[in-house]
Amino acid sequence: MSKEPWLAVNLSKIFPGLGQIYSGKKVQGYSLIFIDIALYITALWLILSSEGNIIIGFGLLVSLFCVWVWNIFDAYNAAKSRNTPEFEELRRQSKDPWLAMFLSQLFLGIGHFYIGKWLFGIFAVILIIVSSGISRFLPAIIYAVISYLAYVFSPVHRQRSKNWALIIAILIAISGLLAVGTAFFLRTYLAEARWIPSGAMEPTLHGTPNQWEADKVIVNKLNYRFQNPQRGDIIVFAPTEALQKEGYQDAFIKRIVGLPGEKVELKNGQVYINNQALPENKYLSSNQRTLIDVCTSGFEQPYLAKPVTIPPASYLALGDNRNSSYDGRCWGVVPRELIIGKVSKRFFPFNRIGIIE
Structure with missing residues (x-):
């Protein structure tokens, strides 16, 4: 059965490995999910704990980002390798609705610009900017809706995969809400970053009103619990x-x-x-x-x-x-x-x- 490469990319952008599972490479997909979770937890521990090495922790975060980028390209190729030359030729004949959905997650309105819906693309940009000032959680839902509409407004929908559009939109909303919620939880209960505004802790900590010249530190909130x-x-x-x-x-x-x-x-x-x-x-x-x-x-x-x-x-x-x-x-x-x-x-x-x- 033919697979949509940009649908695989959408899935792997939400979480590494999902696109590979969709493409039939289940062992590789589950391995990527495990690696991603393990790297993230280990990096957080190294950065936040008193015993961990912060340099290694940041190094793991860089590795995590590299794995995420590679995973997107791999998901595309994994899906494409399953397709017949005829399907690939058909796919390239028109604007790809899954590419429009992917682009809508990368930058405000760009997915709608890609399919020629310029006015809605501009509206999407304004909507995201306004929603960001209302609630930290609202933009995640707006992104999901805009991405879904990028698929809906595309001139071509391939029937065998169209049911995935709503599923991916829901996953986009869930992943966005989880990201915001996780960041809020980490800052409230585990740790936060601060910069030193004065010289009262010299020479241990260098402080200055210019935060780009001052020391930036991690405040561990879990330790005293x-x-x-x-x-x-x-x-x-x-x-x-x-x-x-x-x-x-x-x-x-x-x-x-x-x-x-x-x-x-x-x-x-x-x-x-x-x-x-x-x-x-x-x-x-x-x-x-x-x-x-x-x-x-x-x-x-x-x-x-x-x-x-x-x-x-x-x-x-x-x-x-x-x-x-x-x-x-x-x-x-x-x-x-x-x-x-x-x-x-x-x-x-x-x-x-x-x-x-």
């Missing part, structure tokens, strides 16, 4: 109540130096925990002294102007650039519930990529 924050962790947290009163709205990035129940005080430019000097030479420059002189705004009396005991479920967080960091010395502790996650890895710039300590 299974364990408590530890001393030395670099954390991202929402502004405390005291900071909100001063007008701060953006998240802060600091290092935990004091844990719940500990007595903290500043003496001779050093942090003392339970009357013992805290060794911080691993991340502090030799010229850094921990003083309260940086607290020039906000509170009349800085939080660490005198010894304090950290309340339960709260943490004292300071910047590594002690000479220029507005931190817990001035405004107090960070409640556990305000901690967004742990800064685990840097992914930009590329010459500084890796685990952060």
Whole structure:
């Protein structure tokens, strides 16, 4: 039985291996599905986990993309190899409805431009742009409908495969919704990317208002669902109540130096925990002294102007650039519930990529 090469491509674009299964190469198709899932899960683990190698993780994502591209070409050839010369000649005589459907997924309206429906193509572009501003999920459904209409409006429909059009449109919608939902789940519950906007964590993290010059990091949100924050962790947290009163709205990035129940005080430019000097030479420059002189705004009396005991479920967080960091010395502790996650890895710039300590 003849197979539609561009129908196979549509299937393999949605998920690698589906086009090969449609073309009759089931072992190859199922193998591609397994490889794709395995690469994706392994790459995520390497990038997000504290133990994983982020360089290898990104390398696997590049490999995953290469497999996806190769899979599309392979799906086309697998289907074409099943066809008779007569069917191939018939297929080339008119605009291919499956190619129109594929093009509609690649770029806004281009599938309709290909079949000569210019006005609808322009309408499709406008519709996608408008829907993107309404809901993050709506464009996936719009793409599915536009792709389906690209097939419907095509001048030629081959009867043996036309029933696939609705199936593929549904798969396009499902895959789009899953992609958006997965991205939302990852960002909300597992990890997110952030850039460092200030120099308060120098030299550990380079910060600048220009995000293209600043360090970009991965914030692990899963870590603290299974364990408590530890001393030395670099954390991202929402502004405390005291900071909100001063007008701060953006998240802060600091290092935990004091844990719940500990007595903290500043003496001779050093942090003392339970009357013992805290060794911080691993991340502090030799010229850094921990003083309260940086607290020039906000509170009349800085939080660490005198010894304090950290309340339960709260943490004292300071910047590594002690000479220029507005931190817990001035405004107090960070409640556990305000901690967004742990800064685990840097992914930009590329010459500084890796685990952060």
